Amino acid sequence: MIAMTSFDTEAVTLDAVNAGAPAFLAQDSSPDEIVSAIRAVAAGEDALSPRAARTVMAR
Incomplete structure (x- = not known):
């Protein structure tokens, strides 16, 4: 899965990475x-x- 977002805030980034998004x-x-x-x-x-x-x- 590759997460792409226009909201690359710290919280969104960490949520995606912590959820297991490899990208x-x-x-x-x-x-x-x-x-x-x-x-x-x-x-x-x-x-x-x-x-x-x-x-x-x-972090």
């Missing part, structure tokens, strides 16, 4: 970022937007 992208992600996330998830990896990664790492 979290902002709605304004580039097509390249979306393709990269799809490939990562298909390979069993996680994919977070830079802002989401900073939010998760701060």
